[in-house]
Amino acid sequence: MSPLKTPGFRDVADQAGVSVTTVERVLNERGSVSPQTRMKVLEAAERLQLRRVLPSPDYGNLRIEAILPKNPTPYWAKLSAGLKNAAKLLPRGIALYRTFVPENDPPAMIRAIAASKMRRSALIVAAEVNDEIADTLASVAGQGEIVVLVSSKLPELPVQTFSGVDNVAAGRTAASLINFARSGRESKVLVLQANSTLQSHRDRIEGFTTTIGQRFSIDIVMTHEMPGASWRIVNEMLAQDRVPDAIYETGDSGDEIATLLRGMENRPIWIGHERNAAHDQLMREGLLDFVLDQDPDRQARWAMRHILSQLGVAGSKFTTVKRPELRLFCAANLQDFDS
The missing domain is CATH 3.40.50.2300 (Response regulator)
Structure with missing residues (x-):
């Protein structure tokens, strides 16, 4: 390079043995470059006395x-x-x-x-x-x-x-627990689907419906995670004497329906998602049977x-x-x- 020529990205790339694009990513701190390559680029830029403030060697913010x-x-x-x-x-x-x-x-x-x-x-x-x-x-x-x-x-x-x-597997797991607990008896299952726009909830419904036994009648109701929605749905079913044998919630509604199940002589099996303090207490109380958690x-x-x-x-x-x-x-x- 001529001593009169101001070094540029191409010169740094030639010195470091990398592409001009890689030099641009390093000097503009855009990431996706290994620490080794990044250091080669910075060392080449320093040797050539590139006229700009160089990023820090420590991963470049x-x-x-x-x-x-x-x-x-x-x-x-x-x-x-x-x-x-x-x-x-x-x-x-x-x-x-x-x-x-x-x-x-x-x-x-x-x-x-x-x-x-x-x-x-x-x-x-x-x-x-x-x-x-x-x-x-x-x-x-x-x-x-x-x-x-x-x-x-x-x-x-x-x-x-x-x-x-694997949320499809989560839905299959919930269905398998109900299948086992009900031992093939004809049963009514209420599924409270918390969300329709997240694929995780759609996957749970898919896994559940493809695994639940043929002797089960399933009622899937959307709650949209609205406060009080789960309580209102279950309360209406109980008022109409349509007591489900099992309830599966695809999301976390906390302890909403606990007040309705507490004191029932033959309460439904209750399966929910996500471990938290409220669910721990309900499991210890014997109201909530299983919680599926995605950690x-x-x-x-x-x-x-x-x-x-x-x-x-x-x-x-x-x-x-x-x-x-x-x-x-x-x-x-x-x-x-x-x-």
Whole structure:
């Protein structure tokens, strides 16, 4: 290179033995470059005395954003807390930011994904089923961002990394427990579907309906996670003397229907989702039989593990985190899993 020529990205790329695109990603702190390659680029830029402020060697202030719905149920609070706790274990120079958007508001979710206020290297997102959301996620992934879905998959997204449990298997598990408990007897089952826009709830319904025995009549009612909806539905059935033999809730309604079941001589089998303090108490009381839990804390940590692996961060504190697994709780095993 001529001593009179000001070095540029092409010169740095030649010195480091990488592409100009890689140089641009490193110097503009866009992530998705291994630490080894990043250091080669920075060293080459320094040798050439590139006229610009170079990023810090410590991962370059990489930013991870988590976009979650504003939802008051304990599950979402636990997932958010899990992400916050996981962020404390990130290496120096990598930070996590949490963004909350209105639930069931696809335009708000799309804006959060496409027009972030920060320059991201990775995105953790819990999104409802929507073609435009899937297209937007595919677009940001195509631009080099690492994308991890938590809690719920998106069928419209051709390639996706999912940190969560098999929700079809969760529905099958609930049906199998009822099949076993009722021993093939003709029975009425009430399914309270909490959500229609998240694939996780659709998957649970699919698994349940394909596994429940043929001698069961099933009534599926949507609650939309509205406060009081589960209570009103069950109360109306009891008033009409249509007492179900089993109740399966695909979401977390806390202890809403407990007051209706308490004191019944032959109460229905009750299966719910997500372990929390209210559900623990109901299981100990003998009202709630089983709780299926998707371990939001491990979902958060596995998502972080995948992102750090893709960024090429070696020896992180998440390397031993296993993929999230469905957990089954009942009164008999609570002492082994106390929070």
